[in-house]
Amino acid sequence: MGYGENRGDYWRARYKIAPGKYGTVLDAHGKAVRYKTKRAAEKAAGIAEDEAAKAAAQPPAAPEPEQMSFGEYASAWYEEQDLAASTMQNYRRHIEEHLLPEFEDALISEITKGAIDAWERKERERGYAASSIKTWRGTLHLILADAVDDGLRDSNPATRRRGRGKRAGRSRNRGPEKVVTNALGVLLIAERAALLSGRDDEFVAVVLKGFTGMRWGEIVGLESAFVRPASVRVEWQLYELDTGELHRCPPKDDSYRTIDSPEFLSALLAGQAARAKRTPCECHGLNYLFSGHGAANGAAQRPGAKLSDVARAAGVSTGTVSNVLNRPEMVAESTRVRVEKAMADLGYVRWQTSGESAAHWRRNGFATWLFHPAATGWYPKKAPEEARPVPVLAEPWPGVPARGRGAAGRAQACWLPIARGLTPHGLRHSHKTMMDELRTPAKLKDERMGHEDGSVQARYSHITPEMRRDLMDGLTQMWIAALDTRRRMAPGSPVAVLDALLREPQE
Template sequence: MAWVEKIAQHSWRVRHRRDGGVVESLYGFRSADAAQEVAGMLDGDRHRSGWSPLSRDRAAAITLADWVGCWWPTLDLDTRTLENYRSYLRCHILPRFGTLPIEAITPLDIRLWSTEALEAGYAPATVGGWKNLLSMIFTDAVDEGLVATNPVRKHRRRGRRSRHLRPERIWATPEQVLAVADQAGMLGGPTARLLIITAAWTGCRWGELTGLHRDNIDLDRGVITIDTWQGALHESNGKRWIGPPKTASSARRIHLPPFLTELLRQHLNTHPYEYVFTTESGTWLWRSTFTRRILRPAADGNPNTAHPAVRTHPTCPGLTFHGLRHSHNTWLISDDIPEIARARRLGHHTDNRIAETYSHVSGEIHQRLLASLEHRWHTANTSTSTEQQTDPFTPERSERPAPPAHCDGVSPAGGNTSTMDTTQEPAHTVCVGDDGDHDRAAALVPAVTPGRIPARRGTDRHPSRRTRTPLIGKRDLASKHSIINTKIALTEADWRDCTLAPIGSPNTHGKRLDHRSINALPAAS
């Protein structure tokens, strides 16, 4: 006979007598009803395929790894989900519990395991994913009669208050998106630029755009169709294939603003491949490759990269491709677009069941939505064009500067350049501010950032100990506008290993070079 005992405020146990008179206890019941149900199963009051003392003897010889081997073939899930589950089992669950009998794993073991993982630095969401998978495994084990209860439970109001704050996703303004897209175009070509613009002005996911077929674009109507069965590009375990989008609600039609329709039309007129966004050879894009080679340098810049093919500047550090989707929704919120229209455009369901059932997107809302996106495009283009006209340091393909000719035909050491000693490397002089007023001359003075200086035989190999010609500044007080004649004398080797940097960058002596520091320099001899 089995009976129930309360052992704590919210904890019960079931006790029963096995053959031979041995009393056995089952712990972990959060309610008396759950304990009574198991007690009834033990007594045979409820006849169903549940746990029994006979199945306990059977479970004593079955380890968790054995049960997972039987349980795994029954799963019918997405390929990427199976890859994640396989990784969880291989790296975290089976190394800890794989050799234990399935009945020997207790709720205390699960709590200790999850606590150690959190202390090791794993994110709560990551540990939660492991526990969810383990809970699925034990739930099916309960149905098979291998264990009485599932040891994986959520314990509320236990432990310290969580101080973990999820960081907000970085989003970009239309001006920032255009800046990122322009730099991406220099890194990956016009297709990369158009891909970022399309993602920001449609809210599509990565797979929905990279798997977009030409047949799913109607430029006459200005509509993109995300197909129900062939609507997204999937990647997993080094393989790619076209399949359904993320959710059933992701299959949708997205109306395009007029400017984007025209950009896509121009792109497809010169694009010979069947998919809209591909590599130059027509193959599908890899997400990791695009992120590493194009998106990260375009958003974060590459100021610390030595001699890149394209020098880029930080425009929106930390922006991800999914952040463009967040940006799109943020713009629509700012333009007072209703929630149901935003959910339909992004391929989501709303939590409000009444709004989900009875709300619809009218033609007026569509027109207002497209008009707001069109306005943001033209405003961002105007702002970006103005900034590029005023900012001389726009992204460009970096080239090592060639040694300039002498400004006055006189070598830094004095005398004519034609009589310079040819046994030494010729020195070159950059002259700045030969005409113009003080502010204009100071704004044109570039700082010189030393690169890696190659060591030469017979010289000190430490860059800081090499002899350099000092920076000489001379201010002509007789001039009406106080002209500055600044000369920077560098050797041939210096020019090969130096790049011009904007105002305020460290110069060869580790100082800031601007009009204040120029005025403080000693007069030229």
């Protein structure tokens, strides 16, 4: 509480600033004000103390705009976004894993084009694909463009100026061309995927993807109610977030559509629907055409804190937590310390996965352990094991994968590659190529793929029943030719659904 201090021939006003610390009321020149009476000094001290208390209660002043760091601005920028969960996850990953390690402490107003180009060179030297680096730079461009709008910069240094730099042509940032396959390749890969999983589901799913061009998330999220006698309706997809959650959301770019299915594919889907589980999945309470394969991630059942809990407590993505655990040199020091503190506070312990069956496929598990070995004949590298051929028993053809301890020693053969470098998404490209071979009109191709052509020419084009019928006939002929070729290789198959097709009487 303020008080008046007797200084002999005058009184000085003293007021409390902090516990055990007092200040003196000063005049405009910084000298102590001399009061004639004690009461006047006490009154001035009281007023000064109230003002000091109000000032202390005010939040700390925000940094001057020109002094704001990239880390501070990027954090505020991210919080202001209101986009799809998948987009928010991607932005967060770009920022935390690739932008903050380089620019976190740099002032937003002092980031230069040279610094951005140097960062891009470092990313290339680390082995990242040119397309990935281009995507991350695009996110940086968005952030800095908004910083310009907010008056924190005069220009955007991440903007690329055309016609400048090395004259390397358009190929400088091009990645390798996407690998595609034909109808026979789709059938053979589908058969191998089913042999690896030990069930028909994977055969039907790969054929569905190859002959409709559906996106991976659309197939995983295909509900049984949307499978019709001669078509498949795309209304939803399941998008896998970093937290492990499969987020049910509209298809990419709201590409709702009805995809015509040839008679052979409709029959495969009807058989799959008859085999599918009748009970809804626990995560969404819906019936899906396809269920997961292999062990489920035990994170949901195990006791204690999970990776997602650590990410939430530290305010980062699960990908950043994974990097702290496995590649700490890729994470900014301040972020790493924050994550490690969250681990310690929550008592996080790394666990092994459980042996329970998964409700849905996981993108990485399907691509890595089913699709990749089926397409290439090789299991991928996974420490401590190097990449290795899929060991198979020679009979029945095309060979049944050997399993268990000593499988390589018991193997009698291995698979040759069908399409080395092919990915699940490559089947979408493959389907587009099939339609090109069949001379399918562009309007029908766009509808089937879920693309949108905003040109005037597209507006004046229309789809007719004859176009649809020609496409279905063409795809059916491709399937019949692939089955005939496969039948000449061997008259039967260890995959039940394919074996029945191969043994059907030929017309």
